[in-house]
Amino acid sequence: MSKPGQLVLVALRKMIASGELAAGERLMEIPTAQLFGVSRMPVRMAFRTLEQEGLLVRFGGRGFQVRSVSADDIAGAVEVRGVLEGLAARQAAERGLSEAARAVLELCLMQGDQLFDKGYVTEDDLEIYHDLNMRFHQIIVEGSHNPAIADALARNDHLPFASVTALAVDREDMAREYRRFNYAHMQHHSVFDALVSRQGARAEAIMREHANATLRYAEVFSSATADQRMKIILRTE
Incomplete structure (x- = not known):
């Protein structure tokens, strides 16, 4: 484009x-x-x-x-993504990560550590997190070696705000956003540990829970006023 x-x-x-x-x-x-x-x-x-x-x-x-979008619409699409990415993580763990995939995931974790270790985040930090988060998830899906998962995720991504590339950030409460995204990053560490340990069931459970971070959208659409929503930064590229 x-x-x-x-x-x-x-x-x-x-x-x-x-x-x-x-x-x-x-x-x-x-x-x-x-x-x-x-x-x-x-x-x-x-x-x-x-x-x-x-x-x-x-x-x-x-x-x-x-299109009319409800919190239930968003929650349903995110739940489907969690199921699909959980399956990808389980299959990737059972197959074992390639050295190349492991190196990319380790780099994402290191870059995330650098963002969050200082104890706060800026909007620029979360732009960086957006990109590394996208790479992290992509590598796990590719590591499953199951094209059907990628195809199903691509279809689900056509639902409003279902994609992992969509981040909603409340610029009025960056302290809370630090806690939220730092928690999500800690989940990245946990799922990586499960992947390299070949613990498929554990990797699947963590990725399904990890999808709930996206449900910030449900809160935005169900409880925020129009004026409050104007303060939300949307990043979906």
């Missing part, structure tokens, strides 16, 4: 997450292009991507509509 298209895509994601674009609101190419000062093509590509992610639905053949 072009840079203008990526900018439009990220901006629209944030507007949907914050409630600035409410469920049922219609989006058309020309007004949206004028809003962002771009041509229609980047907007068209952004709309298609958001449709694939489950955030937009086609409306009458002439545009798109923001």
Whole structure:
């Protein structure tokens, strides 16, 4: 996707997450292009991507509509991801990690330790965590050597905010966010230990529990006011 298209895509994601674009609101190419000062093509590509992610639905053949998303929708999709990633972790543990996979996971753990050992996190730190978290999960799925898991996860990722690449951060309470993400990082350490110890059942249980960290989205959508949601940073790239 072009840079203008990526900018439009990220901006629209944030507007949907914050409630600035409410469920049922219609989006058309020309007004949206004028809003962002771009041509229609980047907007068209952004709309298609958001449709694939489950955030937009086609409306009458002439545009798109923001999809209604409930906390139950999000929780259900995250639970499915936990089951699939748990299965991947169990199979990866039973097969044994390759040296290359083990090295990547160890690097992710080391980088995470460097972020959290200072006792606080910044927004920039969590940008870094986003990338290492994505790599960590990807290596585990690949380590299962089960293409069906990756295919099922790809389909589940089309549901709103189900993907592991989606992080919601409350910039008004970074102390709590430090605790939340540091806990998730400690789970990374635990699942790595289970993987290298060839403890499949333990690795599966940890990964299923680990998915619950994403349920911060359910809290955002079920309890936050529109003004509060505007303070949430959405990172899904």
